[in-house]
Amino acid sequence: MALTTDVVVVGGGLSGACAALSAREAGAEVLLVARAPGATAMSSGAIDFASGEDDAPIGEAARRLARTVPGHPYALLGDGLVPAIDDALAFLQRHLSALGLSGARTAADRNLWLATPLGRAKPAALAQGGIAAGDLRNLAAREARLGVVALAGAQAVEARLLAHGLTPLLAPLCEAVVVAPDFYRQRGDALRTLPEIAQDLDRPGRRAALGASLARAAAQAHATHLLVPTVGLEDAVAARAELERATGVPVLEMLGAPPSVPGLRLQRALQAALEKSGVRSVAAIAERSADGQVQIVRGVECDPVRAGSVVLASGRFLGGGIRCEADGRLRETVFDLPARAAGRDALAALPNETLFAERAAGPHPGLAAGVGADSDLRAGAAFVCGAVLGGFDPARDEGGLGVCAVTGLVAGRRAARAAGKAGASAASGAVRP
Amino acid sequence: MRSYDLLVIGGGVNGTGIARDAAMRGLRTMLVEKKDFAAGSSGANSGMIHGGIRYLIDDPQVTRLACLDSGYIQRIAPHLLFRIPFLYPVLLERPGEPTLKDRAFLYGAECYFEAYDRYQPLKNGKAHTRLTDGELHELEPGIVPGTLGAVTMDEYGIDPFRLCTLNARSAASYGAAVRNHTQVMRLIRDGAAVVGAELKDLRTGRAEEVRARCVFNAGGPWAPKIAALAGVEVNIRPGKGVHVTLDRRLSNYGIICKAVDGRDVFVMPHEDSSIVGTTDDDFYGDPDDLSVTRDEVEYLLQAVEHTFPAVRKARVLRAWAGIRPTLYAYGPLEDALSRDHRIHDHEVDGAPGFFTIVGGKLASFRAMAQEAVDAVARKLGNSAACTTHQVALPGGEAPAPEAQELSRKYAVPAFAAARISYRHGAEAERVLRAAEDEPELRAVACSCEGVTFAELAFSLREEFAESLADLRRRCRLAMGVCQGSRCAGPAAALVADERQLSSEAALADLTALLDERWKGNRAVLAGEGLAQAELVQGTYYTTGGLRRGGGRPWR
Numbered sequence: 001m002a003l004t005t006d007v008v009v010v011g012g013g014l015s016g017a018c019a020a021l022s023a024r025e026a027g028a029e030v031l032l033v034a035r036a037p038g039a040t041a042m043s044s045g046a047i048d049f050a051s052g053e054d055d056a057p058i059g060e061a062a063r064r065l066a067r068t069v070p071g072h073p074y075a076l077l078g079d080g081l082v083p084a085i086d087d088a089l090a091f092l093q094r095h096l097s098a099l100g101l102s103g104a105r106t107a108a109d110r111n112l113w114l115a116t117p118l119g120r121a122k123p124a125a126l127a128q129g130g131i132a133a134g135d136l137r138n139l140a141a142r143e144a145r146l147g148v149v150a151l152a153g154a155q156a157v158e159a160r161l162l163a164h165g166l167t168p169l170l171a172p173l174c175e176a177v178v179v180a181p182d183f184y185r186q187r188g189d190a191l192r193t194l195p196e197i198a199q200d201l202d203r204p205g206r207r208a209a210l211g212a213s214l215a216r217a218a219a220q221a222h223a224t225h226l227l228v229p230t231v232g233l234e235d236a237v238a239a240r241a242e243l244e245r246a247t248g249v250p251v252l253e254m255l256g257a258p259p260s261v262p263g264l265r266l267q268r269a270l271q272a273a274l275e276k277s278g279v280r281s282v283a284a285i286a287e288r289s290a291d292g293q294v295q296i297v298r299g300v301e302c303d304p305v306r307a308g309s310v311v312l313a314s315g316r317f318l319g320g321g322i323r324c325e326a327d328g329r330l331r332e333t334v335f336d337l338p339a340r341a342a343g344r345d346a347l348a349a350l351p352n353e354t355l356f357a358e359r360a361a362g363p364h365p366g367l368a369a370g371v372g373a374d375s376d377l378r379a380g381a382a383f384v385c386g387a388v389l390g391g392f393d394p395a396r397d398e399g400g401l402g403v404c405a406v407t408g409l410v411a412g413r414r415a416a417r418a419a420g421k422a423g424a425s426a427a428s429g430a431v432r433p
Numbered sequence: 434m435r436s437y438d439l440l441v442i443g444g445g446v447n448g449t450g451i452a453r454d455a456a457m458r459g460l461r462t463m464l465v466e467k468k469d470f471a472a473g474s475s476g477a478n479s480g481m482i483h484g485g486i487r488y489l490i491d492d493p494q495v496t497r498l499a500c501l502d503s504g505y506i507q508r509i510a511p512h513l514l515f516r517i518p519f520l521y522p523v524l525l526e527r528p529g530e531p532t533l534k535d536r537a538f539l540y541g542a543e544c545y546f547e548a549y550d551r552y553q554p555l556k557n558g559k560a561h562t563r564l565t566d567g568e569l570h571e572l573e574p575g576i577v578p579g580t581l582g583a584v585t586m587d588e589y590g591i592d593p594f595r596l597c598t599l600n601a602r603s604a605a606s607y608g609a610a611v612r613n614h615t616q617v618m619r620l621i622r623d624g625a626a627v628v629g630a631e632l633k634d635l636r637t638g639r640a641e642e643v644r645a646r647c648v649f650n651a652g653g654p655w656a657p658k659i660a661a662l663a664g665v666e667v668n669i670r671p672g673k674g675v676h677v678t679l680d681r682r683l684s685n686y687g688i689i690c691k692a693v694d695g696r697d698v699f700v701m702p703h704e705d706s707s708i709v710g711t712t713d714d715d716f717y718g719d720p721d722d723l724s725v726t727r728d729e730v731e732y733l734l735q736a737v738e739h740t741f742p743a744v745r746k747a748r749v750l751r752a753w754a755g756i757r758p759t760l761y762a763y764g765p766l767e768d769a770l771s772r773d774h775r776i777h778d779h780e781v782d783g784a785p786g787f788f789t790i791v792g793g794k795l796a797s798f799r800a801m802a803q804e805a806v807d808a809v810a811r812k813l814g815n816s817a818a819c820t821t822h823q824v825a826l827p828g829g830e831a832p833a834p835e836a837q838e839l840s841r842k843y844a845v846p847a848f849a850a851a852r853i854s855y856r857h858g859a860e861a862e863r864v865l866r867a868a869e870d871e872p873e874l875r876a877v878a879c880s881c882e883g884v885t886f887a888e889l890a891f892s893l894r895e896e897f898a899e900s901l902a903d904l905r906r907r908c909r910l911a912m913g914v915c916q917g918s919r920c921a922g923p924a925a926a927l928v929a930d931e932r933q934l935s936s937e938a939a940l941a942d943l944t945a946l947l948d949e950r951w952k953g954n955r956a957v958l959a960g961e962g963l964a965q966a967e968l969v970q971g972t973y974y975t976t977g978g979l980r981r982g983g984g985r986p987w988r
Binding site: 039042043044048053054055110113116117118119120121122123136137140152153154156157158160161162164165167168169187188189190191255256257258260316317318320323324325326328347348356358359360361362364366367393394395396398400 | 927986
């Protein structure tokens with residue numbers, strides 16, 4: 001059966017969700033088609049827009065990216081870039097309040113500096129509540145003793161490296177020590193991975209038990225703050241408050257590496273926000289139909305979609321929006337739009353230095369492949385946002401999810417406007433499911 | 434100054450094998466390796482103890498020795514060997530329509546394999562069989578249809594990294610001084626005689642002089658460079674061999690395929706992956722700086738595709754290269770070069786006390802080491818018998834414990850227990866015992882290859898591992914499908930802990946491992962491999978902040 005809508009969004013990560021939500025706010029009826037969670041669900045819990053070596057305000061750092069990184073999506077927004085960042089910051093706070101997002105309020109603010117699992121500092125404009133509370137700039141400015149909590153297994157081993165790396169960052173006022181609570185003491189507990197620990201803490205009574213154990217360990221270590229690997233997957237705000245009551249000290253949460261608990265939490269919060277806003281989501285594969293429109297495939301069913309406008313937010317290699325065939329040819333997977341990296345339409349199977357550097361640290365323009373867009377964020381018949389746009393590389397630009405939010409927001413609004421113009425003629429007489 | 438009977442230079446299979454043999458005969462022995470055991474050619478081969486059927490006509494002594502020694506290697510390291518039956522399909526130009534020539538070819542092939550059967554009992558291999566096209570496809574349905582059938586042959590795979598590590602450990606247990614990450618800077622002469630070396634520990638920068646009555650150059654592709662330190666010329670004809678690793682066991686059997694130029698290329702199951710190889714091309718570059726070209730990868734994949742089209746469905750994880758230190762000859766094509774070995778006593782070149790070994794095969798390393806140590810022993814007046822074919826390598830003394838049992842007893846996942854049992858044989862319990870006192874060692878660091886922290890700790894404590902790259906070689910850390918996205922960070926934390934490294938040093942080690950993995954991925958990036966690369970980048974650079982230095986970045 002044909003599905004009719006004003007705007008169809010392909011992709012359910014941060015950029016797709018922002019596009020859907022902003023199109024909805026603009027009054028459009030929105031259908032979001034997502035195949036499966038992608039890179040957003042593996043993200044760290046921080047939302048990074050831009051940063052510089054010099055700790056510049058976020059808007060200034062973003063303008064620098066637009067100027068210096070060839071093909072960066074920020075450049076497409078022109079003078080609208082900083083207002084769009086302001087919008088995105090407020091928009092995310094509004095729609096993701098369940099995560100207790102905190103950090104920059106406007107593009108004039110500076111980044112948070114967050115402890116990474118490797119014991120480095122990562123800049124980000126926003127982070128989920130417990131993570132943002134661990135802003136290192138803030139911690140280092142006071143006399144404090146940060147207890148890095150080693151819970152079990154691999155996480156306990158990693159906690160030592162984290163504490164070790166934080167010590168010089170926090171000196172001289174604040175110091176980091178490893179705190180090992182007597183919580184997971186069964187033989188099999190060492191095998192728990194972080195997502196499993198988070199799930200365990202969501203079970204009745206478990207968080208209370210951890211809180212009691214943490215309270216003892218914190219007192220013993222004279223810790224003034226506790227940095228825990230996770231407070232649980234669901235309702236992190238309440239969970240953190242519970243642990244703070246139990247321990248009597250501020251409880252901070254670590255960033256997550258894939259498979260990341262904060263990433264899963266972000267994905268869930270987006271889903272909840274979409275539902276709340278009245279965006280209709282379907283789990284399906286979107287593809288181009290013979291007549292150049294969108295059709296969606298669920299199991300053995302294939303339904304055409306009649307939409308006023310289309311937003312492509314299908315991600316890059318992880319999300320599946322861009323694919324490189326064995327012969328090196330780059331392909332956008334839904335509409336077969338031309339995809340490029342560093343101006344080339346193929347990634348040579350033996351990548352030369354212009355596409356992939358010899359060192360893992362890059363730069364790797366080949367990994368920033370995408371479809372590009374005009375200043376209206378259009379490519380072909382679609383509006384494009386997020387990683388499928390290409391031109392940005394979170395591993396080096398230190399702007400990843402933020403770019404997805406900004407472009408998603410803008411693409412959604414424009415798609416809604418375009419659908420409004422096209423709407424009356426296209427949608428009339430169509431069957432609404 | 435420390436003084437030894439024998440200084441062995443090179444920690445490949447020859448060097449570690451020689452050191453073990455010499456130490457077992459009571460020679461005071463030192464082994465030095467500038468990188469790590471099996472970091473060169475010994476770790477860049479097909480991972481097979483094979484009998485060398487290819488040399489049957491021109492070099493039957495090579496085949497015989499390889500088969501004989503394969504049998505001995507099975508005896509001393511039974512846990513490390515795994516049987517790989519090979520299929521040799523006979524493809525037809527017009528599928529299903531064999532010509533007389535095709536039938537004659539199959540007949541000839543069968544005669545050839547029958548001749549090889551004579552050597553199979555030496556390595557507990559089964560005699561060849563002939564399969565019809567139907568039988569062949571029952572075994573491997575992915576082979577192109579309409580063949581004339583196939584001939585089978587029995588071979589064995591091995592983890593060559595562990596083989597070298599175990600030799601080095603065994604040498605140490607017999608009193609040898611074992612130093613990896615230690616380079617020979619200079620040879621010490623007394624008149625013409627080579628009487629020692631100046632060593633440099635590449636991690637600490639510390640220099641040391643040692644005396645030795647004999648010095649053995651087992652440098653493989655680096656042998657000419659090491660010989661030059663003694664003013665001696667050693668000539669080899671280096672041949673570059675490229676392999677690619679696929680993300681899964683694509684076939685249950687090894688399959689012999691024909692490349693576009695008529696050469697044989699194999700695809701073979703190896704642990705949880707498949708290996709495709711190899712090329713053989715004259716190499717004129719620096720063995721410390723190997724890279725793989727697109728042509729080489731495509732040549733190998735095309736060769737397999739011709740017989741086994743499913744290879745295109747697999748994800749190519751990485752491509753890697755090594756250099757064969759083949760005996761020098763001017764004239765023959767690379768493939769036609771002899772795989773025989775030679776031991777040079779450089780007394781005739783005016784450098785008494787200095788020896789070099791070149792050529793040879795992984796499968797006959799033990800016999801070559803025996804011959805090498807015989808030459809040294811004669812010179813030193815040592816008459817002890819070689820026992821390396823009788824005494825087990827560490828872990829080979831008794832049958833490996835059953836994985837389920839290990840899993841229950843030590844509360845580790847069964848899939849990890851199975852890998853520990855394979856890699857460590859009778860030592861498996863020793864590996865896991867540390868987890869009794871340090872519960873976090875039970876955790877799985879690398880779920881692709883089933884590596885527990887206990888195994889990493891064991892290698893750091895007992896197997897001369899100093900870095901993540903060393904752990905990769907000993908435990909297959911980061912060698913699986915995720916290429917280090919999950920394990921490298923946690924493992925770096927363990928290394929830092931065990932070695933009391935600063936955060937800076939630990940992250941430099943992590944960067945080195947990621948660089949090494951990237952080097953192999955970079956040559957084959959496509960399809961899902963790019964998603965994996967994006968995930969690695971996200972984990973270590975976006976989330977991990979690894980590119981940022983350790984300084985305070987805020988104002």
